[in-house]
Amino acid sequence: MAKLRNFVPSTLFYYIVLTAYTIISIYPFLWMVSSALKPNREVLRNKSLIPNEIMFNVFVDTWNQLDFFKYFVNSAVISIAVVLGIIVVYSMAGYGFAKTKFWGRDLFFMAFLGLLLVPGVTVLIPLMQLLRALGFIGPDSTQFSTYAGLVIPMINGGGPFAIFFFRNFYNTLPGELRDAARVDGCSEWGIYLRIYLPLSAPVIATVGILNFIGSWNGFVWPSLVINNSDWFTLPLKLRDLDLQAVIQWNVRMAGSLITIVPVILLFIVLQRYYIRGLTAGATKG
């Protein structure tokens, strides 16, 4: 043990490296906070992270101008709908692929995974045509129909990963579990709903957090589908905020901060599951 220590740099060196890169990692966020608190005349001149004079009014004004709660609710509704849809539809599918038999099972599974290869931009045009043809969007669309049209393709986009994840998890559960429930007279649906689904809580958390963050941050797809500024998500509203001739950087930064804080909070609470989602599959061997 003592010998190994001679071959690796001292611990202090590691901490210096880590601290240096951590600063790079969070610098844009620190810069966001600092600029949001600077007054207009200072924001372009003072390159220090610490404002000469801290002004909360830019932040408060932006908060009001951004109508935070309204767009927060819009974003939250969409993200929650995507997450719920993905969990309901693909936990079922994962169970079907892992534990039941039917004609063409493996073929269908490959078809789902094949969807992962299709670049997102490939299907944007057909999706827009489809939504228009089905009446989700267009002149007489409602907020509900627009959101439905927005959310369903997002659910589909999260599908391959979620199916893969749920299926692998259900495969690791022992078959005896199922046989025992069978003997007790439980139906296939009962087994899924009462035994397997509750056991998959950690997978639900992983799939949920990954997709929530993804849909919260999404910009291009919502910007194409939503054509009424009252229905905007936070990122769309943020883009709408500064269509003025001169960019007000402190307003922009305050708005950016408001947009990302919910995601950061959620990540800090659920990061264990987020990391599990990242490393799954990579370290099994």
Added chain:
Amino acid sequence: MTQTQLKSAYGSAPLGVKPRKTVRQILKDNSGFLFILPAMLIFLVFGLYTVVYSFVLSFFRWNGFGQFSLLPPACEDPACAFVGLRNFQEFLYSNPTQSQFFWKAFENNIIIAVFVTVGTILIALPLAMALNRAVRGQSLYRTLMLLPMVTAGIAVYYSWTFIYQPNGVLNSILETIGLGSLQAKQGWLGQPNTALLALMIVMIWGAVPSAMILYLAGLQTIERELYEAAIIDGANAWHLLWRITWPLLRPITVIIVITSLNRALQEYEMVYLMTNGSPAGHTEVVGLQIFNYGFGDQRQLGMASAMSWMLFALAFIVALVNLRFFQAKED
């Protein structure tokens, strides 16, 4: 008597003939399909249908106006016509402006693929090794270092755009540390020679966290005894890295490379939000061209679809190579 014959001897079917399953029995045997039915319906309509539609559309010329039927070939607009392979020919070689535009963007995709992948690995691996040693405070470091990945989106791109401004932080930092000659006077995103580099820095910044987490997970599976045994055999620190750590992390490196290549091929949202191809097409990428042909001012939906099938083909090749790689490893 075989099993079947034995069974049929007691059943109603004649000897030697498999008993025919009733419809009821077939439905019962396949009832598991009901579990994937909702997923299947969404897949057929929003997945398979759109992919096929885009494929068919790539053989048409259409500016996006007028009614378009749910069956792509039957477009009802005079501005819409079947053109065969002409879309592909035009952006690949036959139309000088269009093909020059495309190949420039493709070149940028390649540059991004190479530099972002290499940069990500060169930064992520040492960080993971450091994080693996830093037992105290590991989770705090990890949380802070993961933030770039979680917040990918317009807010963070705004912050970077601000940092890259002509009178922004990056230029003033360079001035302070005496590298004023490296400053980009017209802003890092505004100058042809720095714009792509500036975008790639943001891409690397965003890709390092997940690569680092993967490497960290890999490092934690390597037995300490391996290193100790190697040291007894006279290995130095360089050997430990090249003969033990790097080969054992190879499967993880492969995953990182594949993910990174795929992202480099498909990236456009970030470029769209930060530069939209400016200055003068220097940060143009294929995904962004497809997007602009599809939703910009000069719409050519067939062209956009043709290009996106080219992209799909490339992603497919990357995936095949990936599959080969993994199979070779398992053998």
